[in-house]
Amino acid sequence: MSLLSLHTQKLTRDETKSHHQHLALKLIYANSEISRADIARATGLTRTAVSAVVAELLAAGLVEELGQGPSAGGKPPTLLRVVAGARQIIGIDLAGAALRGCVFDLRGRPVHQASVPFLTGGRGTLDLVQELTDRLVALADRPLLGIGVGLPGLIDTQLGIVQQAVNLGWQELALGDLLTERYGLPVYLLNDSQAAALAEYTFANPTRAADLAVMLVEQGVSAGLVIGGQLYQGGGHSGASEIGHVRAVEGGELCACGHFGCLETVAGQRAILRWARTIYLNQPGSLLRQLAADAPQIDLAAVVAAYRAGDPALTQMVTQLGRYLGIAATNLAVALNVPLIILAGSVAQFGDPLAQAVKAEMLQRSFAPLAELTEVRVSALGADAVMLGAAALLLANELRVV
Numbered sequence: 001m002s003l004l005s006l007h008t009q010k011l012t013r014d015e016t017k018s019h020h021q022h023l024a025l026k027l028i029y030a031n032s033e034i035s036r037a038d039i040a041r042a043t044g045l046t047r048t049a050v051s052a053v054v055a056e057l058l059a060a061g062l063v064e065e066l067g068q069g070p071s072a073g074g075k076p077p078t079l080l081r082v083v084a085g086a087r088q089i090i091g092i093d094l095a096g097a098a099l100r101g102c103v104f105d106l107r108g109r110p111v112h113q114a115s116v117p118f119l120t121g122g123r124g125t126l127d128l129v130q131e132l133t134d135r136l137v138a139l140a141d142r143p144l145l146g147i148g149v150g151l152p153g154l155i156d157t158q159l160g161i162v163q164q165a166v167n168l169g170w171q172e173l174a175l176g177d178l179l180t181e182r183y184g185l186p187v188y189l190l191n192d193s194q195a196a197a198l199a200e201y202t203f204a205n206p207t208r209a210a211d212l213a214v215m216l217v218e219q220g221v222s223a224g225l226v227i228g229g230q231l232y233q234g235g236g237h238s239g240a241s242e243i244g245h246v247r248a249v250e251g252g253e254l255c256a257c258g259h260f261g262c263l264e265t266v267a268g269q270r271a272i273l274r275w276a277r278t279i280y281l282n283q284p285g286s287l288l289r290q291l292a293a294d295a296p297q298i299d300l301a302a303v304v305a306a307y308r309a310g311d312p313a314l315t316q317m318v319t320q321l322g323r324y325l326g327i328a329a330t331n332l333a334v335a336l337n338v339p340l341i342i343l344a345g346s347v348a349q350f351g352d353p354l355a356q357a358v359k360a361e362m363l364q365r366s367f368a369p370l371a372e373l374t375e376v377r378v379s380a381l382g383a384d385a386v387m388l389g390a391a392a393l394l395l396a397n398e399l400r401v402v
């Protein structure tokens with residue numbers, strides 16, 4: 001036997017072992033607790049193979065033995081579970097008004113947080129990203145699995161390249177390599193709406209829906225998709241659906257993309273603030289007047305607070321916002337037949353009435369049974385969705401448990 005074939009054989013055996021390890025770990029991760037016998041049943045591996053693989057996972061500290069489960073006749077089985085604190089993951093969100101990051105445990109629970117404001121006297125964005133990451137790496141108190149970064153724009157996740165991120169001023173930036181060199185850790189980049197979709201699928205999906213769409217509304221409006229339990233990245237590059245540039249109003253305002261009346265111009269964050277400022281100026285009784293000294297000072301937090309306190313003009317605004325978003329939601333439902341649409345980003349703070357207005361618009365616009373079968377809800381992950389989804393990419397690619 002030649003050296004080469006010996007080498008090949010060895011490699012194959014290692015690959016098989018590694019595959020078995022991932023299979024077992026994925027099953028233990030998916031179940032809060034499980035016995036070796038159940039792992040053998042579910043994977044088709046022999047009990048001996050399962051015992052060997054579990055011994056390695058125990059030695060790596062990724063899995064621990066709990067007490068004993070109920071007996072099925074013989075000796076009661078020892079239950080296993082994933083040690084959530086065995087490793088940590090850094091998730092970073094570059095989509096908002098500040099750069100934010102979080103150190104998560106393996107169950108996506110936040111352990112440490114940090115943020116860096118964008119406005120720091122002309123310092124480059126990359127500098128700020130490194131400052132934030134330095135702080136997060138220092139905060140981590142368990143071995144790090146790696147770093148996930150969610151950001152708006154065209155991202156090549158495979159190559160770790162930001163092809164274009166207009167808001168961050170980046171083009172063809174090998175951010176993945178830059179961060180890997182600096183920290184010696186695996187780094188994954190992901191479009192922000194795709195990150196939000198992955199977060200919903202992984203951490204806020206009690207019914208284990210395999211298909212869902214997330215509409216992320218921040219400065220822009222975009223959609224991320226999970227189809228058949230896989231993040232949909234459409235042909236190898238970004239693939240995020242730029243639904244913010246479907247026409248929502250005839251004529252309408254000029255959009256950054258060069259067209260008029262795009263959804264983003266009536267439903268993005270800038271549009272919401274402009275709307276609220278007009279209410280402030282035209283309606284002396286508006287609750288917004290109690291929350292801001294003058295119209296330019298109104299921020300989204302003030303809008304949400306006045307809306308929650310029952311300001312009637314803002315209630316109308318949220319209904320109209322839902323109608324606009326319903327146009328894009330209808331397109332998603334009709335084209336892709338996704339049974340679940342989740343509204344994420346800062347608009348999620350408007351709560352169920354926004355989801356209901358989106359659904360009402362869908363019923364108006366599309367074949368009714370299709371719209372009726374589509375569940376629309378607001379995200380329960382709040383402002384953490386993008387960071388969490390970026391971190392989930394490490395669970396998917398490094399541990400292969402989701």
Ligand SMILES: [Zn+2]
Binds near residue numbers: 244245257258259
């Ligand atoms: Zn546009």
